Amino acid sequence: MELKIxxxxxxxxxxxxxxxxxxxxxxxxxxxxxxxxxxxxxxxxEDLSPLINASPALGAQMAKPAMAAMAPYGVQSYGKGGLVGTAGEQEHANALLTTVFANPFRDAIGRADAWISSMTKVVAPGTPIDIPMNCIEDVYVRSHYDGMTLMLPDAPMPDEIALIFCLANRGRINARVGGMTYDEAVKRRKD
Structure with a gap:
């Protein structure tokens, strides 16, 4: 299946x-x-595997501008989400956002192993979504629990799916709730 962007x-x-x-x-x-x-x-x-199988190419296409925008800093956290227009099902976005969709982002980052938080829902155009984000090294790095709120004014139309991938270069500004630090997570991964 070829996805029509x-x-x-x-x-x-x-x-x-x-x-x-x-x-x-x-x-x-x-x-x-x-x-x-x-x-x-x-x-x-019943069988949504064609969406799953088509998603890595879309992930690779989306990873290029995302990484270009992060180039000055690098990446320390990520998250993903999907908005399905009202004529579709939430499961359509979930099929597109599996691990194989995210792997091109992980490959572009070069060291992202942690589970990727996600959010999907069926909506009318302009409905906001909060994309949860966590550390690329270890999901338990508390300073990197964050998110990005998006509102797409004219999307998704009833016959569309909006796929979203978010990246951040660091944890929250002024984070001070303790727990494992980003540097500790990097060292732990290397050991």
Whole structure:
């Protein structure tokens, strides 16, 4: 199956101050979005493996602009999500967002092993979604529990699926709830 991409976008947010304190390193969050035509529109399909099998190529295509936007900093956390138009099913986004979709992002990052948080739902155009994010090294790095809220004003239309992958260059600004640090997670992975 070949997925029909209708449009893509890359959203970049940089945060320099939090709670009145300047960040030692700005927090850059990037979301790359692909709006595709839903091939299973308005009907139940038992076998969704064609979506799963088509998703790595889409992931590879989306990873390029995402990594370009993160190039000045590198990547320390990630998350993924999907919005399905009202004529589709939530399961359509879940089939597209499996591990094989995310592997091109992991390959581009070069060392991302941790489980990737995700969120999917069926929505009308313009419905916000919170994409949860966690550390690429270890899901238990508390400073990197974060997210990115997105609202796509004209998507997804009833016959579309919006796939989203988010990246960040660091944990939250002023994170101070303890637990494993990012550096400890990197060392643990190397040992």
């Amino acid at each position: 209708r449009r893509t976008s890359t959203i970049v947010e940089e945060r320099f101050v939090e709670a009145g304190r300047d960040a030692d390193l700005p927090l850059r969050k990037v979301a790359v979005v692909a709006i595709i035509e839903n091939p299973y529109l308005g009907r139940y399909v």
